[in-house]
Amino acid sequence: MTTATLDHSAATADSAPAYLSIRDLHAYYGESYIVQGVSFDVREGEIVALLGRNGAGKTSTLRAIARLSSPEAKQGEIWMNGQPLHTMASHQASQLGMALVPEDRRIIAGLTVEENLKLAQIAPPIGWPLSRLYELFPRLGERKAQEGITLSGGEQQMLAIARALARDVKVLLLDEPYEGLAPVIVDEIEKTLALIKEQGITTILVEQNAVRALKLADRAVILDTGGIVFDGTAAEVLNNAALRAEYLAI
Numbered sequence: 001m002t003t004a005t006l007d008h009s010a011a012t013a014d015s016a017p018a019y020l021s022i023r024d025l026h027a028y029y030g031e032s033y034i035v036q037g038v039s040f041d042v043r044e045g046e047i048v049a050l051l052g053r054n055g056a057g058k059t060s061t062l063r064a065i066a067r068l069s070s071p072e073a074k075q076g077e078i079w080m081n082g083q084p085l086h087t088m089a090s091h092q093a094s095q096l097g098m099a100l101v102p103e104d105r106r107i108i109a110g111l112t113v114e115e116n117l118k119l120a121q122i123a124p125p126i127g128w129p130l131s132r133l134y135e136l137f138p139r140l141g142e143r144k145a146q147e148g149i150t151l152s153g154g155e156q157q158m159l160a161i162a163r164a165l166a167r168d169v170k171v172l173l174l175d176e177p178y179e180g181l182a183p184v185i186v187d188e189i190e191k192t193l194a195l196i197k198e199q200g201i202t203t204i205l206v207e208q209n210a211v212r213a214l215k216l217a218d219r220a221v222i223l224d225t226g227g228i229v230f231d232g233t234a235a236e237v238l239n240n241a242a243l244r245a246e247y248l249a250i
């Protein structure tokens with residue numbers, strides 16, 4: 001990838017500098033060109049909803065930001081708090097505080113809830129202590145001796161988020177955290193995400209449940225066929241029926 005310095009300190013709408021800046025990101029699965037020049041900024045402590053139809057490229061964009069090898073990012077820059085993530089491997093990005101919670105949650109079989117969390121803390125940078133994680137997710141505290149994969153879907157999502165916070169996370173990338181969950185559980189996770197935001201953690205929230213995501217998010221970025229078609233406030237999307245119909249089918 002290019003390491004040429006672009007203006008990664010570009011100020012965003014309300015003039016605060018970006019904490020995370022994605023600049024002209026292009027990524028491929030083999031020959032398939034999927035992420036086609038994505039640029040957007042996220043300010044510190046902000047929740048940005050990354051939305052778009054099925055196949056728009058949301059998961060691929062998150063994976064490219066987390067520096068996973070597939071899709072392969074071939075062009076563009078990713079700056080986090082002034083650090084050039086585009087020059088780094090995924091484990092280095094993770095060390096600096098980039099955490100991806102994938103759609104399938106990846107709870108480790110054969111380990112209890114507590115063992116899943118302790119495994120995340122096996123090496124620095126260590127984040128929240130277990131006591132604080134159980135305070136944030138009381139259900140996990142009640143079930144800490146239960147095998148992780150026997151938790152309900154909502155509890156597994158909580159464990160996946162808690163495991164990210166068990167490391168010293170600065171930017172949380174969440175891929176469809178509400179998928180398959182009852183509205184009452186979505187309420188619970190939504191409250192937790194608001195508390196995480198209060199701690200100054202920056203979040204990109206990918207969701208099919210766009211209305212729920214927009215209610216929580218400060219801003220929204222909409223993707224369509226691997227490119228950005230909207231970047232603005234969440235309120236603008238909620239108030240723009242034509243935009244919602246065209247790109248979000250809501």
Ligand SMILES: Nc1ncnc2c1ncn2[C@@H]1O[C@H](COP(=O)(O)OP(=O)(O)OP(=O)(O)O)[C@@H](O)[C@H]1O
Nearest residue numbers: 029032034052053054055056057058059060061208
């Ligand atoms: N491993 C892969 N190899 C080849 N093509 C892929 C791969 N993963 C995804 N794609 C393609 O990339 C495009 C974007 O997929 P992606 O999963 O990023 O979309 P998405 O916006 O997350 O969709 P959804 O809402 O269904 O999760 C799709 O056309 C998809 O078929």
Ligand SMILES: [Mg+2]
Nearest residue numbers: 058059060175
């Ligand atoms: Mg996806």
